[in-house]
Amino acid sequence: MGELSELTPGKKTEGYLARRGQVLKACIVLTAKLFFADPQWIIPSIIAPFIFTLVAFFLFGGEASGSSFLLYLVLGSGLMGMWGTTIYGSSNSIGFDRWNGTMESTLAAPVPLSWIALGRVLFNTFEGVINALFILVIGLAWFQVGFGVVNPGLFFLASVSTFLSLSAFGLLMCTVILLSRKGGFITNSMEIPVYIATGTMFPVSILPMVALPFSFLLAPTWGIEAIRLSALPGYTGLTTSYWTDLALLAVETLAYLAMAFVLFKRVESYAKRNGTLDEY
């Protein structure tokens, strides 16, 4: 055993932004390592996307062979996979600490829980991107979908914005899990309704009027619209304006973030009063 006296003094990182950046990096790296350490990652990241794509093509592929509708399906399937991964991964990103026995260690760190959750959620959403890319590759390689994106620059911007909006939504879902030990039930049960409401597979316009307000409150709805407008020739969506979709996406994403940070603060305060956050 070595000597504790030989240790280098533990000098701290200077500057608020540098410290927050360090926390985000640490959480992204740890979440990635934990993700790949669990062999089950193959199911959500490879098998599930493959199934999504197959289902979509069996449903519509034959009728729409050779048309841009195939690309519509591939993009929709990709977003379905991305959403599925985000909702499961993100909502559990802090809940994981509860059953892993690391909740106290996480809560005892000198950084707000929201920043720890944000780092983890960013990686979970990135998992969703890998998932979506895999679907795209299957579509392009196996089903010979032409990837003739109308405006690659705008497509990239819409994709990144959608990624960020999903992360913000995932962060909001984290608070649900933290507030209630039964929160997993709520977040898991949101998966299918959100597929439908955001128009991943069917246009939102075919939904009944009563469902539309819910669709419009979901930032991914505008993200999907912007992605399709930038990718598909002649696509007419809800607003027909790429920038309107992007603006709505940005506003809702910021609202999610603000709500998430406020809720996290309240959850932490509630947990300190009741001392139940580490219970599983």
Place this chain on the structure above:
Amino acid sequence: METQEALWKVSQQTPDPQLAVEVIALTREYTTRSFFGTVSRVTRALDGIDLSVKTGELFGLIGPNGAGKTTTVKILTTLLTQTSGEAYILGLDVRKDLYEIRRRIGIVFGGERGLYNRVSAIDNLRYFSDLYGVDPVVARDRIPQLLKAVGLADRADERVEKYSRGMKQRLHIAKALVHDPELLVLDEPTIGLDPGGARDIRNMIREMQKQGKTILLTTHYMFEAEELCQRVAVISKGKIVALDTPSALKKLVRDISVIELRTYGVTGDYVEAIKRLPNVVRVIADLDSEVQTIRIQSPLGADLLSQVTSALPSDAKIIDRTIKEPTLEDAYLRLVEE
């Protein structure tokens, strides 16, 4: 009116700069609510405790399960809010300065809690080092040094799930030290460890104190508190029932001697028979092992031996018997049972 005045006085307290931990009239209640939100039960886990830990001191907090040790530790480490009273860590208020306190303290949780088992020791330390804002350049040197100091350098890249209980606990120590804290809170750090593993942890605790760290230790093991701590607080039913040096606490039971028997083939009936003997104050028996240990507290000392021996069943055997001075455990048992 008197209560209001007392509360006002408490709120006017200012922390003593010489103290690493200062606790004044600390109270914590847990409220259980019914399905409809009405209060069904209020449990007082801490009942106005006062204690202080000097800078550089190794201070023990001992007590039975449910006495309030963990609640105290959670409040002092900013994980739980008190219902009333004040608590200062390194001169900082646990309610107001939580992030500054967290930056300056290290916590070791006992048992299996607190580590990411699917990644390596080095990954765990890197993660917590970043969360605690250790300069990455410093961490590059400090993490391998810490792993060497706790004897895990050779297995630093292995997943923690492959570690023994003792190795995990040594990693806990390294994790608590990764940001070079001034105060360490060790919550039952040797629980569940084999004797060798527990001895390693105790040596590390001594070493940490030598490095100038203030240490607050909670433990179930009285010999551990006696061996390590300069002062000990005994907590029972949410109240501090004694606070002094281990030797001063032992004086509480100087009126008794302890007969320690090592026996074979003894049952609970024999223990009950000894308890019924005149002048027997208390009997502590460990009958689970093949060779059993029975400690008998009595003012008679050696004079009780003949009665103890004659009560022995014919199929049982006394392997060894010694008359001992009372230990901290004897004092502790008297304190918590009174």
